[in-house]
Amino acid sequence: MTKQTAPFGTWTSAVSADLVAGQSLRFGLLQYSGGVLYWSEQRPAEAGRAAIVACPDGGEPRDVIAAPFSARSRVHEYGGGSFIASDGEVYFVNDHDQAIYRANGDAAPELVAQDSDLRCADFDMDPRRRRLVAVAEDHDDNSDEQPENMLVEIPLDGPNAGAVEPFVAGRDFYAYPRFSPDGRHMCWIEWDLPWMPWEDSRLMLGTVGEDGGIERMEHIAGGDGCSIFQPQWGGDGRLYFVSDESGWGSLYAWNEGTIGRVLAMDAEFGRPLWGLATKAYTTSGTNRLVASYIEKGAFRLGEIDAASGTLKELDQPFSAIDDICSTGDGVAVLGAGDVTAPSVARLSFADGAASASEVLRRAMDTEIEPGSVSRGRFIEVPLTQGGMTYAVYYPPTNSAFTGMPGTAPPLIAAAHGGPTGMADRGLKLKIQYWTSRGFAFVDVDYRGSAGYGTAYRDALNGHWGLRDVEDVIASTRWLVDEGLADGERLLISGGSAGGFTVLSALTFHDTFAAGASYYGIGDLQKLLDLTHKFESGYIYNLTGTSPGQTEEVFRARSPLFHAERISSPVIFFQGIEDKVVPPGQSREMVDALKRQGIPVAYLEFEGEGHGFRQADTIIAALNGEYAFYAQVLGLEPQEELPDLVIHNREKL
Numbered sequence: 100m101t102k103q104t105a106p107f108g109t110w111t112s113a114v115s116a117d118l119v120a121g122q123s124l125r126f127g128l129l130q131y132s133g134g135v136l137y138w139s140e141q142r143p144a145e146a147g148r149a150a151i152v153a154c155p156d157g158g159e160p161r162d163v164i165a166a167p168f169s170a171r172s173r174v175h176e177y178g179g180g181s182f183i184a185s186d187g188e189v190y191f192v193n194d195h196d197q198a199i200y201r202a203n204g205d206a207a208p209e210l211v212a213q214d215s216d217l218r219c220a221d222f223d224m225d226p227r228r229r230r231l232v233a234v235a236e237d238h239d240d241n242s243d244e245q246p247e248n249m250l251v252e253i254p255l256d257g258p259n260a261g262a263v264e265p266f267v268a269g270r271d272f273y274a275y276p277r278f279s280p281d282g283r284h285m286c287w288i289e290w291d292l293p294w295m296p297w298e299d300s301r302l303m304l305g306t307v308g309e310d311g312g313i314e315r316m317e318h319i320a321g322g323d324g325c326s327i328f329q330p331q332w333g334g335d336g337r338l339y340f341v342s343d344e345s346g347w348g349s350l351y352a353w354n355e356g357t358i359g360r361v362l363a364m365d366a367e368f369g370r371p372l373w374g375l376a377t378k379a380y381t382t383s384g385t386n387r388l389v390a391s392y393i394e395k396g397a398f399r400l401g402e403i404d405a406a407s408g409t410l411k412e413l414d415q416p417f418s419a420i421d422d423i424c425s426t427g428d429g430v431a432v433l434g435a436g437d438v439t440a441p442s443v444a445r446l447s448f449a450d451g452a453a454s455a456s457e458v459l460r461r462a463m464d465t466e467i468e469p470g471s472v473s474r475g476r477f478i479e480v481p482l483t484q485g486g487m488t489y490a491v492y493y494p495p496t497n498s499a500f501t502g503m504p505g506t507a508p509p510l511i512a513a514a515h516g517g518p519t520g521m522a523d524r525g526l527k528l529k530i531q532y533w534t535s536r537g538f539a540f541v542d543v544d545y546r547g548s549a550g551y552g553t554a555y556r557d558a559l560n561g562h563w564g565l566r567d568v569e570d571v572i573a574s575t576r577w578l579v580d581e582g583l584a585d586g587e588r589l590l591i592s593g594g595s596a597g598g599f600t601v602l603s604a605l606t607f608h609d610t611f612a613a614g615a616s617y618y619g620i621g622d623l624q625k626l627l628d629l630t631h632k633f634e635s636g637y638i639y640n641l642t643g644t645s646p647g648q649t650e651e652v653f654r655a656r657s658p659l660f661h662a663e664r665i666s667s668p669v670i671f672f673q674g675i676e677d678k679v680v681p682p683g684q685s686r687e688m689v690d691a692l693k694r695q696g697i698p699v700a701y702l703e704f705e706g707e708g709h710g711f712r713q714a715d716t717i718i719a720a721l722n723g724e725y726a727f728y729a730q731v732l733g734l735e736p737q738e739e740l741p742d743l744v745i746h747n748r749e750k751l
Contacts, residue, residue: 102501105537107508107585108728110500111737112535114467119528120144120717124462126433126443128376129424132184136424136431136459137163138443139170139181147712151182151189151202154443154459156427163202169194172220172375174236175272175633176678176709179374180221183231190231192219199231199253212253212261219251219263221274221375227282228311229255232266234273234375245632248272250287252311267305267313272296272633274375279332283307286330286338288321293636296372297519297549297556302327302340304353319353328369333382337405341369341379347552350380350390352405361405366394371519371549383425389413391420391432393550396477396489398524400432402448414452417444418475419525431459435525437474438467463528470498473534475524475542480570480577488570489551491522492578493530493540502537509732510539510584512575512611514593514600518547518559518567518641532721536736539584545570545600547641561643563596564603564656571600572610588612588732592724595619595680595709602658602688605665613668613731615724618680618709621659621688624649629681662691668698668751670727670743672720674707689746698747700727 125141127149134156141149149170151163164170171194172178182191189202190211198213212219221234235251249268254260267273270289274296278285285307290300301322308314320342321327328341328348338353339361348369350361368390370377380390386406392399398420401410417434419441424431429447441462473496479487495508502508511533515522522542523530533540544550545567547559559566571591579586591614593601598619605614620626627638627649639645644652654660669692673685682703692699702723704716711717719741726740730751745751 103499104503105500105737106734107495107502107506107537108588108732108734109736110495110497110535110537112497112532113471114528114531114535116532116718116721117714118463118465119532119721120714123528123717124441124460126441126460126462127374127422128179128181129378129422129431129433129443130182130184131424131426131431133187134427135184135187136426136443136445137182137184137189138433138460140460141712143712143714143717146706146714149181149194151191152443152460153184153189160460163189164191164200164208167195168200168208172218173197174218174220174234174375176631177373177633178220180234180376183222183224185224190222210261211255212263214263217251217263219253221276223277223285225252225278225282225311226280227307229257230311231255232276232278232285234276235263245635248632250276267316274372275330277330277332278307279338280334280336285313286332288327288330290326292632293639295519295634295637295640297326297328297343297369298640299324300326302330302342302353304338320351320358326369328372329378329380331378331380331382333386333388333405335385335405339380339382339388339405343369343553346554350388350403350405360408361388362403362408362410364394364410365552366392366399367550367552368392369549371517373517373520378422378424381423381425381430383430389423389425389430391423393521396491396544396550400446413446413448415446416456417525419523435462435527438469438472438526440526440528467531468498471496471531471535472526473531473540475530478541478574478577480574482570482573488546488573489544489548490574491524491542491544492583493534493542494583495534495537495539497535497537500537507579507582507585508537508539509588509590509728510541510575510578511590511592512571513540513542514545514567514571514591514597515542515548516593516595516597517549518545518563518596518600519549519556520596521548521550529721532725536725538590539578541574541578543571543574560640563638563641564599567600568604568608571604572608575610590614590728593617593619598680599658602669603656605667605669606658606661607664609666611667613670613728615670615672615727616685616688617672617711617720618674618677618685619671619688620680621657621684623653623657625684626680627653629683631678634679659687659691662688663695665692665695665697668727668731668745670700670724671702672711672723673701673703674709674711674716675703675705676708679709693746696747696750698731698745698750700743700745
């Protein structure tokens with residue numbers, strides 16, 4: 100087929116905003132129990148409702164809970180660990196009231212426990228007693244203090260059934276309460292402010308007494324600048340966990356008082372614990388683990404013999420793996436390929452390769468024409484001060500179009516959130532929305548990103564708003580020098596911490612023609628004053644400050660106080676119910692730019708918090724961002740876009 104020649108950034112695409120929103124299910128929390136695989140499924144088309152889906156071995160997926168029930172915990176505001184499956188029953192946290200319900204068969208969910216002040220998540224079932232343990236957060240509306248975090252127990256039978264009682268308390272945060280197979284021990288991780296769990300956390304081991312209480316506890320790993328991730332009991336009685344004491348998140352095992360490193364390699368087996376119950380490996384049989392790990396920027400899957408300390412890489416079809424659990428004859432994963440949408444899949448292996456791959460659910464039903472899918476390419480970008488930064492580059496791709504001869508495409512540089520996070524791998528429709536219209540796209544793993552060892556992650560400490568910006572700019576300049584982007588049409592987009600990177604880049608540099616800030620941070624002091632407990636100490640390490648010693652650094656790095664230096668147009672997107680970065684951050688930046696005559700647009704959405712969940716919001720934001728770029732760059736897209744209200748439009 101002969102391609103039509105048209106300016107980059109104006110091509111017609113089948114990847115509509117409606118497709119991105121309506122065909123973008125978000126999967127989470129794989130569990131396998133009693134021959135049934137369970138997962139959560141956030142659905143933008145149902146106003147962001149999170150369903151729980153069950154798929155028995157050899158059967159078809161079915162919903163466990165119907166609307167209006169939605170499985171979502173709000174512990175730490177980010178949630179995670181919203182349900183547990185056990186003996187054919189599913190216990191889950193309902194979003195609306197944060198109460199715990201039990202679903203069993205086709206009957207309506209039954210209320211198990213409710214406390215208007217408590218939020219619960221990250222459950223485990225006691226194998227010796229009919230009770231749940233969970234992470235809990237006490238939001239006492241009558242207290243001005245920060246919420247109290249603890250582990251709680253919830254009896255399911257007897258006279259105290261449904262009572263939520265403190266089980267372990269005294270630390271600022273908890274995660275991963277997990278009983279040993281015989282129920283005689285329980286492990287968990289804990290940490291205190293000002294640290295995040297990936298900065299400093301401790302693995303604890305408790306002995307469970309005959310009365311069910313913890314009669315003795317000991318600190319067995321982590322702390323003093325070392326962090327712990329995903330403790331999990333193996334069938335061999337060992338307690339496995341990930342520790343970063345070596346400089347990489349590596350697998351270790353505790354066995355009757357002795358700890359040994361299972362595997363020594365420069366690869367990352369841990370993940371930043373933004374969501375509770377996050378998993379990167381699973382135990383399978385005696386001395387056997389299957390792990391998703393990151394090596395040289397790529398996700399890999401490996402089978403580990405814990406007894407010999409050897410790893411066999413498994414050939415499998417995914418370029419991103421976000422969760423994993425053991426099934427009867429293999430593993431289940433949440434995976435995405437370069438040209439295949441995120442999916443829930445079962446994998447079984449023979450001779451080191453996936454002998455069978457069964458996709459149970461895809462994030463979208465619509466197939467994109469393969470010739471219009473842009474495949475991400477991992478790039479290493481040298482920095483002028485030495486060292487490297489990393490990114491995933493996507494070229495403009497459309498089977499029906501090619502760009503005008505002698506021209507280079509506009510480039511969107513994306514800064515991920517966190518900032519302790521990493522760029523997405525695998526097919527992501529939002530990126531394909533841009534590349535199929537003729538934009539180049541680069542997703543930057545700036546210093547501070549996860550997946551490259553602790554030294555790279557810690558390189559942002561004290562330099563947030565500086566090194567992240569430098570790395571995004573370096574990546575865009577490298578692509579310009581390679582002839583892959585138009586240096587006069589560079590754009591930058593990001594959300595949350597990535598929004599702070601966007602605003603900092605536009606304030607202190609003149610690299611970008613325009614920017615898009617999604618619930619971004621403009622005032623660091625207000626972020627500190629208003630943010631929630633989980634992140635209330637995070638900002639100190641990132642900025643190299645301490646309590647009472649922040650004013651100079653915060654003012655120097657907050658875009659709001661230097662907004663007069665912004666000369667490029669900016670569009671802002673904000674959820675009204677955002678508790679992490681409240682709407683005032685965006686509103687004040689918009690007002691400042693309006694006053695100084697900079698073209699600025701602002702879209703605010705009811706019913707949305709930190710990260711957009713509803714289809715209508717996703718559609719409006721994506722089309723609004725495109726309409727804004729089209730105005731700024733003078734593009735004439737071959738599709739109808741919203742007529743944005745742009746203040747100071749005459750300055751475009």
